[in-house]
Amino acid sequence: MKLKGQQWGNHIFPEIRDKVNLLKKSQTHYKVLPSGLNQFEVRGATDAYEELNGYGCAHSVASISFLNRDVKAYVDNIFSITTFKKAYNYRIVPMNSSDMWPQTNYTPPFPPINKRMPGRPATKMKISTIENTGTHRVSKGRKKIRCSICKEIGHKRPLVYREGPKS
Template identity: 35%
Template sequence: METERLLHQKWMWDLTGVPCIHACAAIMSIKARPENYIHEYFTRDYFLRAYEYEINPMGGLDFWPKTNDELIQPPLLKRPPGRPKKQRHKSSLERKDPHKAKRKYGMIRCGKCKQFGHNKRSCKEKENEQELT
């Protein structure tokens, strides 16, 4: 596992060109400067060379060159393979379907006092018993 982690860090150095903390410590132990081991891409000179040319902004659509080419259209949508996704949650502003049957729930009845309108968890009978004792 440790070898895998070290290989990953070395791979990141190869990928980014910037030495990791462990590599910097090793470089400093041989009394060298870590800046000498950084990829040329990250130097100030390279940055300035990349932006030395002036880039002028283009005007609006009126300044774009006219072509006789066909307009590019977005690709046609195809039905994806597999089971369809679950239907989205509808907004409260969307109309309800008047032809769809609605589920009807009965009144809630308490399991302790057998009264309608609340359940066993929110029953006040327990509080009343404690007040009496």
């Protein structure tokens, strides 16, 4: 990342610069009407998705361009390459595990709070004291096997086909 930041020549990140250029192209759809000292009314197509994102919206770009000022000068400092270089100036050393972290005098962070999830809560089946909770298989130990062809006890149907019916 550090080498990538050294290759950038301008004041702003390339991604943000591309977004600002797109906003400059879209500002032709807006009409700027001055309504006082540094106050403007911008008319035109509005989107439902307009929020404070740090590099402006089409309305602000239209009013800045109306004043013949550079739009890139109004981009927040957090998107500047100098801030990027300050953040990645020092080497970040990876560690194998949390045992290698340096000890501090601060209290350790608490685990996240368990919140109740939305929706109907899952309920567990109430087990009776009579029910056996250990086994889930039904034993066939005492059940007598009866043939469906000759109706005798002790063998199944395939045995009759192999040996033939007893006479």
